[in-house]
Amino acid sequence: MKILVINCGSSSLKYQLIDSDTEQVLAKGLCERIGIEGGCLTHQGAGKEKVTIQKDMPEHTVAVQMVIEALTDKEHGVIASLDEIGAVGHRIVHGGEKFAGSVIVTDEVVQAIEECADLAPLHNPANLIGIRSCEKIMPGVLQAAVFDTAFHQTMPKKAYLYGLPYEYYEKYKVRRYGFHGTSHDFVSARAAQILGKDRKDLRIIVCHLGNGASISAVKYGESVDTSMGLTPLEGLIMGTRCGDIDPAVVSFLGEKEQLSYQELSDVMNKKSGVLGMSGISSDFRDLGAAADQGDERAKMTLDAYAYRVAKYIGAYTAAMGGVDVIAFTAGVGENNISMREMIGEYLGFLGTKVDHEKNNLRGEEAVISTPESRVSMMVVPTNEELAIARETLRLVRKQ
Numbered sequence: 001m002k003i004l005v006i007n008c009g010s011s012s013l014k015y016q017l018i019d020s021d022t023e024q025v026l027a028k029g030l031c032e033r034i035g036i037e038g039g040c041l042t043h044q045g046a047g048k049e050k051v052t053i054q055k056d057m058p059e060h061t062v063a064v065q066m067v068i069e070a071l072t073d074k075e076h077g078v079i080a081s082l083d084e085i086g087a088v089g090h091r092i093v094h095g096g097e098k099f100a101g102s103v104i105v106t107d108e109v110v111q112a113i114e115e116c117a118d119l120a121p122l123h124n125p126a127n128l129i130g131i132r133s134c135e136k137i138m139p140g141v142l143q144a145a146v147f148d149t150a151f152h153q154t155m156p157k158k159a160y161l162y163g164l165p166y167e168y169y170e171k172y173k174v175r176r177y178g179f180h181g182t183s184h185d186f187v188s189a190r191a192a193q194i195l196g197k198d199r200k201d202l203r204i205i206v207c208h209l210g211n212g213a214s215i216s217a218v219k220y221g222e223s224v225d226t227s228m229g230l231t232p233l234e235g236l237i238m239g240t241r242c243g244d245i246d247p248a249v250v251s252f253l254g255e256k257e258q259l260s261y262q263e264l265s266d267v268m269n270k271k272s273g274v275l276g277m278s279g280i281s282s283d284f285r286d287l288g289a290a291a292d293q294g295d296e297r298a299k300m301t302l303d304a305y306a307y308r309v310a311k312y313i314g315a316y317t318a319a320m321g322g323v324d325v326i327a328f329t330a331g332v333g334e335n336n337i338s339m340r341e342m343i344g345e346y347l348g349f350l351g352t353k354v355d356h357e358k359n360n361l362r363g364e365e366a367v368i369s370t371p372e373s374r375v376s377m378m379v380v381p382t383n384e385e386l387a388i389a390r391e392t393l394r395l396v397r398k399q
């Protein structure tokens, strides 16, 4: 079956068409600037040239229509008609406490996603527009909703409750939810598979280090803690997000700099992280280059980043009563050799040892620790689109 995977943002739409029998990507692409002038679709069919189509997309339905046209185009398309698409899998950011797994989209599901929009005001409405656009253009085609938060719904209360008055949890569901769940699930399962072990026998820490970054404790197959919280702002230092800070910084800076909540949120989401700390870039390649040239702030930023990841690994080792596997994934985790070394250096107390030669790789599955290392350190590239396609197929088969 051919499954269309859609990740709909407020002004963008990423897609992949995946053959679920072979798990091959048949085509992938990105619509940018939806609802803004200067719309653009970049599309690439497997084994074909990448094409860019400039056309304004006043709304998401137009973007979905363009995706279908690109997929069925005589020259750069990969299918003859829309009928070949067996199902659509949507990435949905926030499922609140309502969804502990993926579901087939129904009217009730749409309503429940709408109800969670309070918790992810930028993402959930955009995700819903993606669902509605597909319903309009592909009526009758089965659609699945795969939630970023679902995998972490196994967290115990002690891990997800904040030290706030309990009534805010009861009234507004203010708690830790965690994100990147599809990735933490996929990577922990794959890590166990690579080691030839059952995930149910392992305590795994997954470090998803991309532009957004989060870390999770996966104990015997279930997420028991994760660093992102009510929103994807908490936890690690990220590309442009601050991660953990003293909450009192918010009112302090608000008063000192005369900033509104919205402006403060912008500072913490878009101007902080390694970008704000270094004053150079949110991209680790730029930071690495600056550090190599002796830039002290770039060096300090990279060290602070590694230190925060290592602190979480220590915390999650305590949370699970030990750790068997530490897996690195996403842009930085998969590609940044020196960052993995820096994190590894903090972890000697666990009896871990990075093998410098084995660690010298990018974007490939590998065990990067020495045979004597008491914890297996690994690189496991994530593949959220494939995970969404697999979930969609599983739900289709259950119908």
Ligand code: ADP
Binding pocket: 209, 210, 211, 212, 239, 282, 283, 284, 285, 330, 331, 332, 335, 336, 337, 362
């Ligand atoms: P997103 O959260 O947007 O999906 P990614 O997982 O694609 O992010 O990660 C993007 C980040 O990965 C970039 O900001 C960059 O810092 C880092 N990255 C990608 N390739 C490399 C590389 N070769 N060396 C170091 N860092 C890299």
